[in-house]
Amino acid sequence: MTAQREGRAARLEPSLGQRFESSLQSLLPRESRIFGLLLGLAAVTGVLIWQVPLYVPLTAMVLPMVLASLLLGPRQLPWFVVLSLLILSVLVPVRDVKLDQRTISAVVILFAFGFIIMLASFRRSSLGVAGVRGESMLVDLRDRILRQGGMPELPSEWYAASELRSAGGTAFAGDFVVTARDGDRLNVAVVDVSGKGEGAGTRALLLSGALGGLIGALPQAEFLAAANDFLMRQDWEEGFATAVHLSVDLSTGRYAIRSAGHPPAALRVAGTGRWSVLEAEGPALGLIAKATYDAVEGTMRPGDALLLYTDGMVETPHRDIMLGVDKMLGRAELLLRGEFDGGAARLIEAIGSRNDDRALLLLHRR
Incomplete structure (x- = not known):
């Protein structure tokens, strides 16, 4: 021994x-x-x-x-x-x-x-x-943005997925997604910072960190107003962003959607199999002090689906945005028919401008 x-x-x-x-x-x-x-x-x-x-x-x-x-x-x-x-x-x-x-x-x-x-x-x-260390810091920040957009674990009767593509295929984008779950309450925000690609990446880094903290700490009705106050204090030259905020009760399916100058969310009702837009009104973030944001409310029943997206999915220089929304929903009806798992990736690859940042979130109640 x-x-x-x-x-x-x-x-x-x-x-x-x-x-x-x-x-x-x-x-x-x-x-x-x-x-x-x-x-x-x-x-x-x-x-x-x-x-x-x-x-x-x-x-x-x-x-x-x-x-x-x-x-x-x-x-x-x-x-x-x-x-x-x-x-x-x-x-x-x-x-x-x-x-x-x-x-x-x-x-x-x-x-x-x-x-x-x-x-x-x-x-x-x-x-x-040093150069390599500075690049690793940027990569770490980019990965943190992507992690904030990752979906938390949901009950088995719910499916959610988000996808992000940047202009020109770069690693940084002005579009991002932040999520938070508190018990049966799921909060999701899809945000589009002014600019695109690397030019908007630095503002997106800062804003995603701030909104990632706000979305889990504030009541749903106060989130966009607090985000607007934050952007007003930044005094950026291109100091605005659009956002759509979804808050849904996972036990009942009751939801509330608020928009800040963002393209309208889309709802698919299982009974009819058709998509319709949910028009929620409100000014873009960072433009008007003390802005208020009204909610569009409803209930997701089994089989229903919600789609949140940025303007890169529907807008081109030579086409009205609502025509782009109609085209996207037509493709969604075709690509998501009968199979929502993996649908966000299929849809973002099939539609949208490759010269603009694109973000997409799909929520489905099975």
């Missing part, structure tokens, strides 16, 4: 190399370690350019500079570029290669490349993080 304890202790005790690495990590920040490794790579590349110029050209110095632009922060990147170009300046005269027009052109291109990297680092200084 004693021998087993000693063996386990020996395995758990860190080795001398591990203790040295741990001490080094505690003494040097991560950025400093990366800077040192890249500087070593630049030095090794310089030695190879000097010793074997026929096999390692001057342009090999691009490799450490590209890695530095991806890994180093804006404070260290300019210094690294300066040191790399200094190594290059020393290498050119001592290399045992004729200084011809091709070599001069390579040196000029390398210096121009270093200058471009330095300009990029100066632009990055307002963010304060």
Whole structure:
């Protein structure tokens, strides 16, 4: 037993190399370690350019500079570029290669490349993080938007799905969906921020976080008014958004829909099999202070379905929006007949402008 304890202790005790690495990590920040490794790579590349110029050209110095632009922060990147170009300046005269027009052109291109990297680092200084880390932050924010639009778990007699497509296929969009469930009450908002694609993405990031908190914290009648007050305080140049808010009691099917300058929701009544629009009126968010939003109320019975969407699904420059709504509902009647599961994805792929953001939410009571 004693021998087993000693063996386990020996395995758990860190080795001398591990203790040295741990001490080094505690003494040097991560950025400093990366800077040192890249500087070593630049030095090794310089030695190879000097010793074997026929096999390692001057342009090999691009490799450490590209890695530095991806890994180093804006404070260290300019210094690294300066040191790399200094190594290059020393290498050119001592290399045992004729200084011809091709070599001069390579040196000029390398210096121009270093200058471009330095300009990029100066632009990055307002963010304060390295390129890859800044991109990962944006990806994380985008994923949070998508998670807020995910449907909570619903009772078996209900089906809901949301789909989002951005203009040009980019990862960021001005349309988004936020949801919240409190007991038997489901609240959903489909929002369209002014602009499209990446241009509206930053405003959508901020607004989705705010609305995601409001939709689960306020009574249904106060949600759009609070969202309007929030946008009024932002004072954006393109400071408006449209939204449609649905609140439904999952036990009874009783619903209330409020709209803020948004295309009308659509209801399919199982008894007739036809779609009809639900006209709820109200000004867009961020335009009129202290705006009020009236509700259109009704009851979803088994077999009924509701469709919420943004104008990218129905609007084109050369067509009235209501004609687009009629076209969308005609396709919905065809694509969703008898099978609502997966219907949101089928509908958003079949209709809508590829040059505009599109969001769609489908709610069906089985």
